[in-house]
Amino acid sequence: MALIVHKYGGTSMGSTDRIKNVAARVAKWHDAGYQIVVVPSAMSGETNRLIGLAKQIMDQPDPRELDMIASTGEQVSVGLLAMALLAIGKQAVSYAGWQVAIKTDSSFTKARIQSIDDAKVRADLDAGKIVIITGFQGVDDEDNIATLGRGGSDTSAVAIAAAMKADECLIYTDVDGVYTTDPRVVEEARRLKTITFEEMLELASLGSKVLQSRSVEFAGNYRVPTRVLSSLTDPLMPLEEEASSGTLISFEEDTKMEQAVISGIAFNRDEAKITILGVPDKPGVAYHILGPVADANIEVDMIIQNQSVEGKTDFTFTVSRGEYQKAMGVLEGVKTEIGAASVSGDAKVSKVSVVGVGMRSHVGVASQMFRTLSEEGINILMISTSEIKISVLIDEKYMELAVRALHKAFDLEKE
Amino acid sequence: MALIVHKYGGTSMGSTDRIKNVAARVAKWHDAGYQIVVVPSAMSGETNRLIGLAKQIMDQPDPRELDMIASTGEQVSVGLLAMALLAIGKQAVSYAGWQVAIKTDSSFTKARIQSIDDAKVRADLDAGKIVIITGFQGVDDEDNIATLGRGGSDTSAVAIAAAMKADECLIYTDVDGVYTTDPRVVEEARRLKTITFEEMLELASLGSKVLQSRSVEFAGNYRVPTRVLSSLTDPLMPLEEEASSGTLISFEEDTKMEQAVISGIAFNRDEAKITILGVPDKPGVAYHILGPVADANIEVDMIIQNQSVEGKTDFTFTVSRGEYQKAMGVLEGVKTEIGAASVSGDAKVSKVSVVGVGMRSHVGVASQMFRTLSEEGINILMISTSEIKISVLIDEKYMELAVRALHKAFDLEKE
Known part of the structure; x- marks a missing residue:
């Protein structure tokens, strides 16, 4: 019997009426003969409420105790969803992560899953039950609750789909799939029927909020067929139609060969650029600059070091805007220490990226991208590349223009 | 080193500021050299909110799933209190019932504690930590969360105090102890410095809301010295003064011998009386009347069966007012089945009880009680007695009058 894992986000679980909708949808799949495991998020707003309470008590909440608190949102969700299924005559049972057990390491608030013991879940499924498991959390070797971080x-x-070798993992969310770019920016943006997990990974880590990037890594590592689809459709729509809707994250690269070179365009408004000028070019300079930044718990995104001229070089990197002031403060100290000339920054920059596995076998993607931006008069501040993506940093005021121009230049509106 | 268990109710935990107050009080005890285990309730209103969500989904929520949901309120409380202690430099750690583990049976929503494994808690205490454990819940043999019911x-x-052989269990609440009767009804009501656990049990089960009756049973069975005291005092008040405040539930009956015959007067407005008249007096009649009532999950309090006259008898019992209509419905069916003449009821009655272990060795308490009520012109509708209490059912409009008259008749205002 085919096993399907459903995941529902906080918006889908946002009220008792919506939870009843989720139950109707899950019941439809169960009626069609599938074994179903459901992983719901906390009701929307609940995790923020809990973290807010914690912050009223400690500015920097103790991570173990924060996990104790934050994990309760999902526990409420699973219980409510189990009841909604029982109320419509389905057999259902809910479990918290520790009850399954989902074992994690002890990195509270950002734990990683180490193993899942599915014996109890398997027995329930075989007995005809729908099993509902808390997302976002597990338990470490000392029986402490540990959460996986936002979007966990x-x-x-x-x-869970990987551990149980599920036939498919359906991620129900408030968008109906993965688009070539954000439809709010480019009207012609088109939903992708399939995307490779590598492309999805780049899109996820580039700020496209559809899926948390760690979940995509997991899907990739364990080759879990994962589909992103809408939870806003009629829960009683025909199952065949629903089962082929959304976007499938695939592992069959061959099927991509006939498709476009570029799959999508991602962008991130939340960037700030910092440059430290006139740095004496000695071994270890990157470490001396970025070490203190990392120590201050600031995440760095793009990094560029210029060619050295007369023993001096410039060093530029980007951080998220929320950490810009803090990073500038750290750099003022670093400047004196390493004998650099000055530090300058710009918090009004954005990143635009083109992503596609087709890039591997097609030359000219970069030059096409740069030509398009040049024709629009957009100056490129930084460039960073990976095997399947090219990112540029530009003035934030040109961001929408750049995305629209690139979407058109790469023919993304066409199937 | 002396071990003290503190319990704080929902009002004491009602906001993050109040939780900080609790932390300050707990820290004071720890600073004074005590080992401290704290058992907090959910923040006030939280358990009702969670049950409300469940009832939006199922009129009669599934008990196992309800416990999954309702238990989260305390989990949030323990995490917040641990943080509040960490924030003021104390070592603290929180545990949910299953982490300790507190083992219960599987009677969801009204589980009973079967055993407590205190090894982990003991190790933490010996390491200098304050340990915070969720109230209201435990875990059954199959790792299901089970709650103990309201006030659990x-x-x-x-x-926990019993299992760990604590020196005292301090129940911090929003009243400053146990009174001879409700001070809102009798101005002269006096706080008792000590009360025996048997008296406390009668007062608790008679509707005095200070302590849940099962907790008093536990205190009695395991001889846990338990003190009820106020959480509304200044948390930094001198410890010696705080340690002797409130009311101590004692097991030293000897000390009571010199005290009053009667310790207090309890009352319960929430009563309704049902009489089934002209019942053919055959063996099993009580069962045939009360069986269907119990099957409808209605709790019966006082029961009287009259002397049979000409093979017919009358049968009277009381239920809480909220279940009066339901019980009347059940009785209409029973009436036909057993061939009784009629069913009548009165939902405007109240119960007043005098309680005291001194009653055992003093005759005349009943006659004193009945004379006092007679002098006030109050008609007694039903009487029920136990070894240390006498309860009467009267018209609700005389309740306050009866309580005041009895309080005076038994000299309860005097130390």
Whole structure:
């Protein structure tokens, strides 16, 4: 019997009426003969409420105790969903992560799943029950609750699907799939029927909020067929139609060969650029600059070091805007220490990226991208590349223009 | 080193500021050299909110799933209190019932504690930590969360104190102790410095809301010295003064011998009386009347069966007012079945009880009680007695009058 894992986000679980909708949808799949495991998030707003309470008590909440608190949102969700299924005559049972057990390491608030013991879940499924498991959390070797971090329920769902060798993991969310770019920016943006997990990974880590990037890594590592689809459709729509809707994250690269070179365009408004000028070019300079930044718990995105001229070089990197002021403060100290000339920054920059596995076998993607931006008069501040993506940093005021121009230049509106 | 268990109710935990107050009080005790285990309730209103969500989904929520949901309120409380202690430099750690583990049976929503494994808690205490444990809940043999029912955190605290052989269990609440009667009804009501656990049991089960009756049973069975005291005092008040405040539930009956015959007067407005008249007096009649009532999950309080006259008898019992209509419905069916003449009821009655272990060795308490009520012109509708209490059912409009008259007749205002 085919096993399907459903994951529902906080918006889908946002009220008791919506939870009843989720139950109707899950029941439809069960009626059609599938074994179903459901992984719901906390009701929307609940995790923020809990973290808010914690912050009223400690500015920097103790991570173990924060996990104790934050994990309760999902526990409420699973109980409510189990009841909604029981109320319509289905057999259902809910479990918290520790009850399954989903074992994690002890990195509270950002734990990683180590193993899943599915014996109890398997027995329930075989007895005809729908099993509902808390997302976002597990338990360490000392029986402490540990959460996986924001968006962790996606990872829970994919990890459970992997551990149980599920036939497919369906991520129900408030968008109806993965688009070539954000339809709010480019009207012609088109939903992708399939995307490779590598492309999805780049899109996820580039700020496209559809799926948490760790869940995509998991899907990739364990080859879990994962589909992103809408939870806003009629829960009683025909199952065949629903089962082929959304976007499938695939592992069959061959099927991509006939498709476009570029799959999508991602962008991130939340960037700030910092440059440290006139740095004496000695071994270890990157470490001396970025070490203190990392120590201050600031995440760095793009990094560029210029060619050295007369023993001096410039060093530029980007951080998220929320950490810009803090990073500038750290750099002022670093400047004196390493004898650099000055530090300058710009918090009004954005990143635009083109992503596609087709890039591997097609030359000219970069030059096409740069030509398009040049024709629009957009100056490129930084460039960073990986095997399947090219990112540029530009003035934030040109961001929408750049995305629209690139979407058109790469013919993304066409199937 | 002396071990003290503190229990704080929902009002004491009602906001993050109040939780900081609790932390300050707990820290004071720890600073004074005590080992401290704290058992907090959910923040006030939280358990009702969670049950409300469940009832939006199922009119009669599934008990196992309800416990999954309802238990989260305490989990949030323990995490917040641990943080509040960490924030003021104390070592603290929180545990959910299953982490300790507190083992219960599988009677979801009204589980009973079976055993407590205190190894982990003991190790933490010996390492200098303050340990915070969720009230109201435990875990059954199949790792299902089970709650103890409303007010169950009192029971958790006393059970933990018993299991760990604590020197005293302090129940902090929003009243400053146990009174001879409700001060809102009798101005002269006096706080008792000590009360025996048997008296406390009668007062608790008679509707005095200070302590849940199961917690008193536990205190009695395991001889846990338990003190009820106020959480509304200044948390930094001198410890010696705080340690002797409130009311101590004692097991030293000898000390009571010199005290009053009657310790207090309890009352319960929430009563309704049902009489089934002209019942053919055959063996099993009580069962045929009360069986269907119990099957409808209605709790019966007082029961009287009259002397049979000409093979017919009358049968009277009381239920809480909320179940009056339901019980009347059940009785209409029973009437036909057993061939009784008629069913009548009165939902405007109240119960007044005098309680005291001194009653055992003093005759005349009943006659004193009945004379007092007679002098006030109050008609007694039903009487029920136990070894240390006498309860009468009267018209609700005389309730306050009866309580005041009895309080005076038994000299309860005098120390």
